[in-house]
Amino acid sequence: MRLEPNRVPFPSIPETLKTEFSLSELSLRPFGYCAEDREVNFNQPLRPYLEVEILECCTDDRRGAKPNSQFFWNMEIGKRIECLLTIATVRDRDAFMIPLRCLNSACQEGIEIDFSMEEISELQSLKNAEKFPEILVGHQTVRIRRPKGSDQLKWLEQSFKDEHTATQVMLKTLVREDDRLKLDSDAIAQGEWIPAFNQTMEEIDPLVNFQVEVQCPYCGAKDSHSIDFGAFALERFRNTQQQLLDMVHRLASRYHWNESEIFAIPAWRRESYLARLDREEH
Ligand SMILES: [Zn+2]
Structure with a gap:
């Protein structure tokens, strides 16, 4: 039995784009499970290249084929952000927290504000009108x-x-x-x-320079905060890539498998070996 990581449908895109690139039933997978996810360089100077590279890794159609990369460049920037957030929240679509800091210099407490993917998609699509x-x-x-x-x-x-x-x-x-x-x-x-x-x-394009009014629960100050959803998603991806590399390192040093052998093992079985190592080490 092979368990694929959870896949979610690709956010809605205009019919014209679907026709232009002959796309059908695209879906997204989480980032940080496949061999190709190791190759993504997070230190490139222009962020859109990094964002598109991640979308290319995580998008497939029903036959497992990837769209032409020009498709991602033809997508609206707000839609790209919605896609990145979708990938980042495959596991917790109901609520994800964005950390902020109170802007009142006398307070500066950390505040968390939660969003759901449903809210995000609504923001992105309402404006289509x-x-x-x-x-x-x-x-x-x-x-x-x-x-x-x-x-x-x-x-x-x-x-x-x-x-x-x-x-x-x-x-x-x-x-x-x-x-x-x-x-x-x-x-x-x-x-x-x-x-x-x-x-x-x-x-x-509300997702591009997102602004939200937040009242600080500690001092009561009300301020408008800007949220960079793309940066939030990229931070998560950077961490999952790090975990992927840690996983390879642990399995390689223990079982002496090479990278390609490790990636030939389905994700659920890798997890099970790691859990075994955890139990032995504690
Ligand atoms: Zn405050």
Whole structure:
């Protein structure tokens, strides 16, 4: 009998993306069980590459095939975050805790705030309703879309002299193709549209720069906290990769198996050998 680690369905993705990459019934597995999970380098300079690499490890279709990696770059950034959280919480989807610290300098107590995957998916999908919100640039109304991984790469590969310039480039990337001609360079340069643009981006993509109002149970201070869900998931993955390496080390030093022999053993049997070693050592 071979027990596969629990798999969960891939979060919902647009039909157009499914057709483009001929995808069917994708699922996600937890990170940190398979041989390929050892290879992921957590110290790479650009985080989106790391995030996509993890998604590639953990995504399969029903026949066990992996989607083309361009698929992950074509996914919206918020969806990528939802996927990473899904992988990180396969075992505890009902509640996961995000640790925060009270912002009141006289208090600074640790606070924990809990979320469920159901809440996260709802946040991500509710906003699908207004897919192309409108903003006013000068006298023209233009529609914008949510950023994808490939947009983010393009932005990360350039350097901007200030935030104003960066936001202008974002607008130009995210404006819908058929509204592009309406953009007027003087109106863009004046920047009156920037606050509305930033607010719209937050509304349509709540997981990207997530803000939550929290009241500290110790001092009562109420503050808005930002939560980096991607960093939270990556921290978990870094730990599970470490545990995977520890597992290899323990089994190798005790049974003198090599790495490929160890990974040929199903996860449940590896666990059982480790439990045996635990009992002998205590
Ligand atoms: Zn406090």
